[in-house]
Amino acid sequence: xxxxxxxxxxxxxxxxxxxxxxxxxxxxxxxxxxxxxxxxxxxxxxxxxxxxxxxxxxxxxxxxxxxxxxxxxxxxxxxxxxxxxxxxxxxxxxxxxxxxxxxxxxxxxxxxxxxxxxxxxxxxxxxxxxxxxxxxxxxxxxxxxxxxxxxxxxxxxxxxxxxxxxxxxxxxxxxxxxxxxxxxxxxxxxxxxxxxxxxxxxxxxxxxxxxxxxxxxxxxxxxxxxxxxxxxxxxxxxxxxxxxxxxxxxxxxxxxxxxxxxxxxxxxxxxxxxxxxxxxxxxxxxxxxxxxxxxxxxxxxxxxxxxxxxxxxxxxxxxxxxxxxxxxxxxxxx
Amino acid sequence: xxxxxxxxxxxxxxxxxxxxxxxxxxxxxxxxxxxxxxxxxxxxxxxxxxxxxxxxxxxxxxxxxxxxxxxxxxxxxxxxxxxxxxxxxxxxxxxxxxxxxxxxxxxxxxxxxxxxxxxxxxxxxxxxxxxxxxxxxxxxxxxxxxxxxxxxxxxxxxxxxxxxxxxxxxxxxxxxxxxxxxxxxxxxxxxxxxxxxxxxxxxxxxxxxxxxxxxxxxxxxxxxxxxxxxxxxxxxxxxxxxxxxxxxxxxxxxxxxxxxxxxxxxxxxxxxxxxxxxxxxxxxxxxxxxxxxxxxxxxxxxxxxxxxxxxxxxxxxxxxxxxxxxxxxxxxxxxxxxxxxxxxxxxxxxxxxxxxxxxxxxxxxxxxxxxxxxxxxxxxxxxx
Numbered sequence: 028x029x030x031x032x033x034x035x036x037x038x039x040x041x042x043x044x045x046x047x048x049x050x051x052x053x054x055x056x057x058x059x060x061x062x063x064x065x066x067x068x069x070x071x072x073x074x075x076x077x078x079x080x081x082x083x084x085x086x087x088x089x090x091x092x093x094x095x096x097x098x099x100x101x102x103x104x105x106x107x108x109x110x111x112x113x114x115x116x117x118x119x120x121x122x123x124x125x126x127x128x129x130x131x132x133x134x135x136x137x138x139x140x141x142x143x144x145x146x147x148x149x150x151x152x153x154x155x156x157x158x159x160x161x162x163x164x165x166x167x168x169x170x171x172x173x174x175x176x177x178x179x180x181x182x183x184x185x186x187x188x189x190x191x192x193x194x195x196x197x198x199x200x201x202x203x204x205x206x207x208x209x210x211x212x213x214x215x216x217x218x219x220x221x222x223x224x225x226x227x228x229x230x231x232x233x234x235x236x237x238x239x240x241x242x243x244x245x246x247x248x249x250x251x252x253x254x255x256x257x258x259x260x261x262x263x264x265x266x267x268x269x270x271x272x273x274x275x276x277x278x279x280x281x282x283x284x285x286x287x288x289x290x291x292x293x294x295x296x297x298x299x300x301x302x303x304x305x306x307x308x309x310x311x312x313x314x315x316x317x318x319x320x321x322x323x324x325x326x327x328x329x330x331x332x333x334x335x336x337x338x339x340x341x342x343x344x345x346x347x348x349x350x351x352x353x354x355x356x357x358x359x360x361x
Numbered sequence: 362x363x364x365x366x367x368x369x370x371x372x373x374x375x376x377x378x379x380x381x382x383x384x385x386x387x388x389x390x391x392x393x394x395x396x397x398x399x400x401x402x403x404x405x406x407x408x409x410x411x412x413x414x415x416x417x418x419x420x421x422x423x424x425x426x427x428x429x430x431x432x433x434x435x436x437x438x439x440x441x442x443x444x445x446x447x448x449x450x451x452x453x454x455x456x457x458x459x460x461x462x463x464x465x466x467x468x469x470x471x472x473x474x475x476x477x478x479x480x481x482x483x484x485x486x487x488x489x490x491x492x493x494x495x496x497x498x499x500x501x502x503x504x505x506x507x508x509x510x511x512x513x514x515x516x517x518x519x520x521x522x523x524x525x526x527x528x529x530x531x532x533x534x535x536x537x538x539x540x541x542x543x544x545x546x547x548x549x550x551x552x553x554x555x556x557x558x559x560x561x562x563x564x565x566x567x568x569x570x571x572x573x574x575x576x577x578x579x580x581x582x583x584x585x586x587x588x589x590x591x592x593x594x595x596x597x598x599x600x601x602x603x604x605x606x607x608x609x610x611x612x613x614x615x616x617x618x619x620x621x622x623x624x625x626x627x628x629x630x631x632x633x634x635x636x637x638x639x640x641x642x643x644x645x646x647x648x649x650x651x652x653x654x655x656x657x658x659x660x661x662x663x664x665x666x667x668x669x670x671x672x673x674x675x676x677x678x679x680x681x682x683x684x685x686x687x688x689x690x691x692x693x694x695x696x697x698x699x700x701x702x703x704x705x706x707x708x709x710x711x712x713x714x715x716x717x718x719x720x721x722x723x724x725x726x727x728x729x730x731x732x733x734x735x736x737x738x739x740x741x742x743x744x745x
Contacts, residue, residue: 289414
């Protein structure tokens with residue numbers, strides 16, 4: 028039984044890879060049946076009055092038997108259309124339960140539409156289970172226009188977010204599919220051109236800290252500059268420790284507290300400090316209680332007072348200078 | 362040949378002993394256009410990290426973060442104005458008079474009569490002082506002082522810990538009082554507020570700072586009180602007081618110039634940790650010993666002296682007290698006794714954070730919950 032299960036799951040894994048490989052290598056004409064039908068139906072605008080693929084000569088040779096047999100004109104959303112979609116979904120590796128969920132999670136959606144959207148996600152390398160989870164969480168994705176979906180897919184692929192990297196992003200930040208491409212591009216531009224991350228690092232950041240897509244690009248840049256100039260954290264470590272996912276307020280509170288306690292020093296030009304700085308994960312990733320007990324070695328009430336004082340300092344700071352100039356960082360009072 | 366002559370003349374001029382005016386008092390012709398790369402505030406912090414991490418050990422981080430964060434103020438109510446009104450207003454803001462709180466505490470404690478009864482003079486506080494602070498953990502600020510209905514300011518904002526040396530001095534009605542390093546005038550004002558001064562002599566070497574002292578006296582103390590208390594403001598060298606007015610005063614406050622630790626971490630201008638003032642800073646403890654010795658010499662036998670600084674450094678605090686006492690014993694055969702202030706300290710423990718291990722005197726250390734100080738003070742009695 029277990030062996031069968033493994034076989035089945037192995038087959039499920041095979042399907043998306045096959046699709047992905049085919050989409051990369053082959054021109055559209057050679058796609059398998061399900062996608063070919065999708066193409067032709069899309070050209071008629073989605074709703075199906077009759078079977079238009081009959082008219083397309085190139086299509087005729089590739090049509091599956093069932094389609095040629097049932098040439099009687101179906102109405103849109105007709106049972107055989109739905110059957111077709113179900114078969115295709117099963118082929119992609121979805122279980123019966125999944126198929127049912129997909130077709131019912133956003134009522135009023137044409138099954139072909141569901142298939143189109145789901146296909147794009149599968150082609151992007153997301154496995155069936157995560158696709159289901161994502162679509163259950165954000166059913167509105169099924170209402171996206173297919174052209175938009177295709178354009179977005181190719182953009183995400185360009186960013187390096189295919190091959191399964193999209194799963195986490197979809198889960199945390201499904202608006203990566205719905206938001207304006209210009210906004211994603213702005214974020215990417217800030218990371219690449221202003222913060223000087225490499226292309227691979229940008230992909231890694233989007234993959235691990237999807238919430239950066241929700242941030243204002245200017246604030247994202249400030250967050251990075253705080254890490255780089257104020258804390259002396261290099262690019263690779265910013266990526267590795269998921270620094271960009273933490274709120275700047277929390278980071279600044281904890282870092283400034285440690286700095287004024289004398290437990291954190293900004294490294295000098297050679298990257299050296301007089302005291303060994305605590306690890307970033309012991310500053311940012313741990314809970315506040317653990318941070319106070321282990322890293323800061325101070326009390327909760329002192330930290331509360333400190334947070335209030337810091338908030339007031341920031342309010343009163345006349346136009347916070349960007350921490351971009353290293354020499355001013357060294358000269359400014361702490 | 363000519364070059365050689367020129368060079369030797371130049372060397373001669375360099376070696377000639379021109380008047381050793383400290384560099385900071387010479388006329389400054391050129392002013393820097395850019396910020397210093399290594400500001401004095403940073404040098405100060407480095408200096409403190411080195412000395413105080415050893416002196417205070419595990420306590421240093423919490424002191425350090427407090428020094429670098431905004432300090433807490435107290436509002437000294439002006440008794441010459443409508444003080445009851447002002448007190449009520451401050452109560453409305455949720456501030457409390459910590460002096461009153463300490464007295465209440467003192468009355469509650471019966472233990473003072475059970476243990477070896479300390480002589481009243483050693484822990485009795487100077488009377489009539491009212492100073493409001495916000496409670497522990499409350500970071501509210503006082504509104505700036507305003508001119509009251511009687512023509513004088515309603516309260517004076519100061520570091521609440523600065524009141525402790527004046528309280529410890531234990532003024533009694535009719536005392537002749539000397540404030541040896543009075544400027545800018547917060548403690549002098551507090552001395553006047555007690556209403557105990559028959560004569561008050563306030564002195565500070567710097568004329569610009571005595572100017573500030575005068576302004577404060579005008580804004581807070583009505584003319585007739587100033588005349589009645591015979592307030593005399595001078596700008597002489599404090600070290601000379603032993604000769605000038607030896608054996609004269611009942612109470613003497615010696616609030617010496619020090620490295621003003623908190624101030625030095627924030628203010629760049631005239632910072633004593635500038636490289637150009639290094640010599641001045643190094644001879645500071647010696648100057649402090651001389652001032653304290655002069656203050657002791659100016660006290661009547663049986664009178665009291667309080668020595669205070671706003672620095673955390675052992676070298677400027679306990680060492681100076683011990684040095685001055687030794688100096689008086691050796692050079693003048695005068696005996697001085699250090700007064701035990703531990704009972705006094707207990708009265709104020711709820712408001713301030715005290716360092717537990719001072720050899721002599723008491724030290725208020727800054728803490729985020731009670732960000733007052735640093736303030737060191739030590740009370741002495743001149744026995745002979």
